[in-house]
Amino acid sequence: xxxxxxxxxxxxxxxxxxxxxxxxxxxxxxxxxxxxxxxxxxxxxxxxxxxxxxxxxxxxxxxxxxxxxxxxxxxxxxxxxxxxxxxxxxxxxxxxxxxxxxxxxxxxxxxxxxxxxxxxxxxxxxxxxxxxxxxxxxxxxxxxxxxxxxxxxxxxxxxxxxxxxxxxxxxxxxxxxxxxxxxxxxxxxxxxxxxxxxxxxxxxxxxxxxxxxxxxx
Amino acid sequence: xxxxxxxxxxxxxxxxxxxxxxxxxxxxxxxxxxxxxxxxxxxxxxxxxxxxxxxxxxxxxxxxxxxxxxxxxxxxxxxxxxxxxxxxxxxxxxxxxxxxxxxxxxxxxxxxxxxxxxxxxxxxxxxxxxxxxxxxxxxxxxxxxxxxxxxxxxxxxxxxxxxxxxxxxxxxxxxxxxxxxxxxxxxxxxxxxxxxxxxxxxxxxxxxxxxxxxxxxxxxxxxxxxxxxxxxxxxxxxxxxxxxxxxxxxxxxxxxxxxxxxxxxxxxxxxxxxxxxxxxxxxxxxxxxxxxxxxxxxxxxxxxxxxxxxxxxxxxxxxxxxxxxxxxxxxxxxxxxxxxxxxxxxxxxxxxxxxxxxxxxxxxxxxxxxxxxxxxxxxxxxxxxxxxxxxxxxxxxxxxxxxxxxxxxxxxxxxxxxxxxxxxxxxxxxxxxxxxxxxxxxxxxxxxxxxxxxxxxxxxxxxxxxxxxxxxxxxxxx
Numbered sequence: 133x134x135x136x137x138x139x140x141x142x143x144x145x146x147x148x149x150x151x152x153x154x155x156x157x158x159x160x161x162x163x164x165x166x167x168x169x170x171x172x173x174x175x176x177x178x179x180x181x182x183x184x185x186x187x188x189x190x191x192x193x194x195x196x197x198x199x200x201x202x203x204x205x206x207x208x209x210x211x212x213x214x215x216x217x218x219x220x221x222x223x224x225x226x227x228x229x230x231x232x233x234x235x236x237x238x239x240x241x242x243x244x245x246x247x248x249x250x251x252x253x254x255x256x257x258x259x260x261x262x263x264x265x266x267x268x269x270x271x272x273x274x275x276x277x278x279x280x281x282x283x284x285x286x287x288x289x290x291x292x293x294x295x296x297x298x299x300x301x302x303x304x305x306x307x308x309x310x311x312x313x314x315x316x317x318x319x320x321x322x323x324x325x326x327x328x329x330x331x332x333x334x335x336x337x338x339x340x341x342x343x344x345x346x347x348x349x
Numbered sequence: 350x351x352x353x354x355x356x357x358x359x360x361x362x363x364x365x366x367x368x369x370x371x372x373x374x375x376x377x378x379x380x381x382x383x384x385x386x387x388x389x390x391x392x393x394x395x396x397x398x399x400x401x402x403x404x405x406x407x408x409x410x411x412x413x414x415x416x417x418x419x420x421x422x423x424x425x426x427x428x429x430x431x432x433x434x435x436x437x438x439x440x441x442x443x444x445x446x447x448x449x450x451x452x453x454x455x456x457x458x459x460x461x462x463x464x465x466x467x468x469x470x471x472x473x474x475x476x477x478x479x480x481x482x483x484x485x486x487x488x489x490x491x492x493x494x495x496x497x498x499x500x501x502x503x504x505x506x507x508x509x510x511x512x513x514x515x516x517x518x519x520x521x522x523x524x525x526x527x528x529x530x531x532x533x534x535x536x537x538x539x540x541x542x543x544x545x546x547x548x549x550x551x552x553x554x555x556x557x558x559x560x561x562x563x564x565x566x567x568x569x570x571x572x573x574x575x576x577x578x579x580x581x582x583x584x585x586x587x588x589x590x591x592x593x594x595x596x597x598x599x600x601x602x603x604x605x606x607x608x609x610x611x612x613x614x615x616x617x618x619x620x621x622x623x624x625x626x627x628x629x630x631x632x633x634x635x636x637x638x639x640x641x642x643x644x645x646x647x648x649x650x651x652x653x654x655x656x657x658x659x660x661x662x663x664x665x666x667x668x669x670x671x672x673x674x675x676x677x678x679x680x681x682x683x684x685x686x687x688x689x690x691x692x693x694x695x696x697x698x699x700x701x702x703x704x705x706x707x708x709x710x711x712x713x714x715x716x717x718x719x720x721x722x723x724x725x726x727x728x729x730x731x732x733x734x735x736x737x738x739x740x741x742x743x744x745x746x747x748x749x750x751x752x753x754x755x756x757x758x759x760x761x762x763x764x765x766x767x768x769x770x771x772x773x774x775x776x777x778x779x780x781x782x783x784x785x786x787x788x789x790x791x792x793x794x795x796x797x798x799x800x801x802x803x804x805x806x807x808x809x810x811x812x813x814x815x816x817x818x819x820x821x822x823x824x825x826x827x
Contacts, residue, residue, distance in 0.1 A: 248539040249511070251518070268507065275500065284496065291500065295507045302514035302540070303522050309406075310462030310524065314506065317469040321499045324476045328492050335485045344489040347567045349626050349635070 138186035139256035145179035146260040148172070149297060150239065153270045153290050157231035157277075165286045166212040172293055173204030180300050183257065187304065195305055202315050203293065210323050211285055226277045234273050242266035249302075257301045264301055267294025281329040281339040285322060292318050351404035353395055357388045357417060357453035358407070365446025368439060381445040382428045388453055389421025396815055408459035408527065411818035415664060416456045416590045422801075423582030423671040424449060429794035430679030431575025432786060441478060441573070448474040448579065452587050461548075461598070462524040464591060465502070465509050468555060471584060472498040478576045479568045490564075490571035497564040498555060505551025505591075511544030512536075512598060526594055530601045538603055545599040549592050549608050556588035558615040558649055559622040562642050566626075569638035570691065574682020577634065581641045581678065582671030589648055589667065593823045596652070605655060612653030613744055619646030620751035627758030633693050634681055636762055637674065640717050643755050644670040644725075650748055651732040659735030660820045662728040665812065669724035669802055670717070676798035677713045680706055693762050698771030707767045709795045714763040716802045718756050724806040 152172040159165055177200035184192030226234075246262035271291025275284055299305050306314070329339050336343045361384040368377045395402065395414035402409045409417070428445070437445070448471050455467035472495060480491030509524065516522035519535035528534060554561035569577045596608040623643035630636045644666065651663030681691075684706055688696050699707030716723040729752065736745035805812065 249543060251537050251539055272500075275496075281492070288496070288500065288503075291503055295503060295510060298507060299510040299514075302510065303517055306462055306510065306513055307460075307524065310460070310466060313463065313466030314469070317466055317473065318499075320473045321469070321495065324473060325492070325495055328476070328480065328488060328495065331480070331483070331488050332492065335483075335488045341492070344492060346486045346489050347493075347570070349566070349630065 135186070138182050141182035142179060142256045142260060145175045145182065146263045146297075148175035149179070149293065150263045150266060153267050153294075154232065154235045154239070156274055156286060156290055157235045157270065158228045160228070162280070162282045162286075163212065165283065166208045169208045169211070169286065169289055170204050172290070173202075173207065174200060176203055176293055176296060176300075179297070180305070183300060183304060189304070191308060192304060195308070195311060198312075198315065199296070202319060203289075203296075206319060207289055207322055210319070210326055211282065211289070213326070231273075231277060234277065235270050238269040238273055239263075239266040242269055261298065261301050264294050264297035267291070267297055270294070279340050279342050281325070281332060281341055284341060285325050285329075288325075289318075289322065350398065350400070350402045351407075353391045354402055354404050354407040354409055354457055357391045357421075358450055358457065360384055360387045361446040361450035361453065365443045365450065368446060369443035377439050377442050378432060381442050381449070382425065382432065384446050384449055385421060385424035385428050387421075388417065388449060389425050392418030392421045399815075399818060403459070406460050406463055407457045409457055410822040411815070412590075412593070412820075412823035413456050415815060415819035416586065416667075417453065419586055419668045419671055420449070420452055420456065420583050422668065423586075423675045424579060426672055426794050426798040427575045427578030427582065427675040427679065430676065430791075430798075431573070431578070431682065432790075437478070437481065437573060441481060441576075444474050444478055445576070445579070448478075449583075452583055455587050456590060459526050460524045461509050461512065461526055461529070461594065464526075464594065465506055468552070468588065468591060469499065469502045469506075471587075472502065472555075475568075475572075475576065475580065475584070479572045481573055481576070482571060484571075486567075487571045490567035494564045494568040497561070501551050501554025501561055503551070504554070505548045508544045508546070508548030508551055508595070511540050511547065512595075513544075515540035515544055526598065529598045532601050534602075536602045541599070542603050542607065545595055545603065546607060546611070548595045549611055552588050552591040552595065553611070553615055553649075555584070556592065556649075557585050557619075557642050557645050559618040559642060559646070562619065562622060565642060566635045566638040569641065569678075570632060570634040574678050574685070577637070577682075578675035578678035581637070581674045585641060585645050586667045586671055589645065589652075590823075593652065597823060609653045609655045612649040613741065616646040616649035616653055617744060617747055617751070619643065619649065620748055620755070624751045624754035624758065627755055627762070630758070630762060631693055632691050633684070633696065633762070633766065634678075634691050636693070636759065637677055637681060640755075640759060641670075641674060643752075644674070644717075647729060647732055647748070647752075650736060650744065651728075653744075654732065654735040654739045654741060656735045656739050657817075657820055657824065658738065659732055660824045661816045662731035662735060664816055664819055664823075665724060665805075666728035666732070669728060669805060672798045673713055673716045673723070673725070673802045676709070676795045677717065679795055680710050680713065684710065693766060696766045698769050699767045702771040705792065709799060711763065711767045712799055713795075714759060716799060718759055719752070722806060723802050725802070727806045 152168045177196050181196035242265040243262040246265045250258045274287030451467045451470040458464045476495045480487045515536040518537035557565040623639045627639050648663045651659040719725040719729045733745045
């Protein structure tokens with residue numbers, strides 16, 4: 133694969149990743165959030181595949197398949213499912229405009245602070261690094277500003293996608309065993325939180341984390 | 350010797366799977382205790398052998414062996430004591446085994462990535478244990494615990510990723526702790542600095558250090574007693590051990606000033622949070638949880654002092670606090686069974702009403718407050734001295750003041766619960782299990798824990814070389 137094609141695929145994938153993260157702060161319905169996560173997972177897999185193809189690294193292509201399976205398949209599926217079928221839910225929380233504004237500020241901040249991390253590396257992958265940091269920060273932003281349990285989970289997945297992006301952009305991903313372990317951990321955390329959300333609906337009659345006020349000092 | 354590396358990981362994993370499969374069997378209840386004994390034995394043998402044992406990704410140096418011993422000791426106390434007060438219905442027992450397997454793996458792994466995976470796995474294993482009761486409070490605690498725990502640990506993961514990426518400058522990125530601390534590697538300083546800072550921040554969340562501590566009182570107060578003991582004595586200590594490992598990586602490349610500065614700040618803040626929230630606390634399990642935050646703060650200060658004395662004392666404090674706190678949670682669980690309430694105001698005159706619970710509760714509290722002859726007294730003094738030696742007299746002074754406030758807070762509450770006239774009648778008698786173990790079997794773990802907390806400080810001849818070797822292996826003095 134020639135360098136300019138790799139570079140353009142990496143740039144496109146990074147653009148899609150950032151765009152889907154920003155849109156997450158704007159969309160209200162959980163179903164739309166989950167669809168955006170699928171797109172984000174596919175973009176991440178595309179990014180890994182492009183890096184793998186450009187380096188002729190078969191293991192990285194394998195990881196790309198794994199990423200597509202987990203991040204675009206299993207995770208959104210586990211998130212969108214409920215005991216009663218498809219999940220339709222709307223989140224209150226900060227207003228969409230404020231959410232978008234926050235995401236924009238965080239993205240600019242990520243570009244401002246990530247420069248030293250690149251250490252003078254001018255490749256397409258290194259230049260995209262700030263977008264990974266932006267995804268991490270936007271994930272936090274969603275966790276902070278959303279009140280429904282499922283939206284918080286979406287924030288956690290965006291955060292994790294950001295970390296995975298940083299890992300692939302800086303060092304072509306971690307060693308395979310660690311990558312597998314980490315992927316399994318994140319998947320299990322999402323499944324557990326999803327199960328807790330169902331239990332929360334039974335005990336609290338809703339899934340807003342604002343209702344979690346029993347324990348305090 | 351290499352079998353000693355694999356036993357603490359594989360025995361709990363295999364037995365845990367067996368229990369999950371056939372949890373109706375009567376012996377399932379005893380499996381976690383058996384697993385804890387295996388871990389303790391391996392830890393003792395590894396510490397006694399005093400050599401570095403390596404096998405594939407596993408590696409035990411003096412530091413890892415010592416922390417494995419701590420895990421084993423705390424787990425034996427918590428699980429033995431918990432046998433008579435709580436039934437976890439099979440699934441709980443298998444989750445405890447999974448938790449212990451992950452903790453052993455985290456301690457014995459040479460690879461920072463594998464260590465991270467194991468620590469994150471403990472969040473997964475304990476999530477349902479925290480929410481075991483199924484009540485509103487338990488669900489809320491489990492939710493907060495998993496969200497905060499995994500977000501915190503995700504930050505640590507970003508740190509691990511950046512440390513790995515920093516090795517690319519030298520051509521061979523690695524996560525092997527031995528290679529990262531060997532000094533033969535060139536790390537790109539910017540990435541390494543960001544990585545180390547994020548990893549410490551993330552693992553500090555899991556270690557319950559303020560200001561990332563808010564999950565801890567909820568989780569500790571809602572979990573069944575033995576699980577609270579395990580979280581306090583094992584989980585927090587292993588997270589601190591992860592910080593020590595990351596600190597050594599920093600020390601080999603970018604200096605330790607950054608990590609030590611963070612730890613001093615976290616330590617003082619944890620002491621402050623514990624001091625002011627114990628004063629007004631109304632729930633005795635939460636009181637014990639805030640005491641755990643206090644003790645993790647003390648350990649952080651010991652490590653942050655950067656002296657050998659501070660690190661050695663911090664390691665001993667880890668063992669002393671863990672064992673005593675496990676015993677305290679066991680007693681708190683029994684008090685809860687007897688009185689049916691975890692409110693401090695509902696428990697009065699324990700010494701007269703139930704001397705078998707009142708006395709150990711009073712003595713254990715004294716140990717937590719750092720009364721001599723308990724080991725916590727010596728380690729706390731040593732850590733204050735270490736801070737002064739390092740020129741951090743202001744931190745030592747602040748810590749001493751905050752310890753005094755905590756002392757007043759906890760002593761007032763505990764005296765109110767134990768000394769004085771008994772108030773209301775017992776709730777509904779002792780909810781013991783049907784096949785209740787004999788009395789000596791119930792008292793023994795608590796007695797052993799409190800006695801060893803008092804005796805350990807006088808075993809200096811045995812412990813000083815062990816602690817010295819552990820501190821040298823974990824510290825920056827390599």
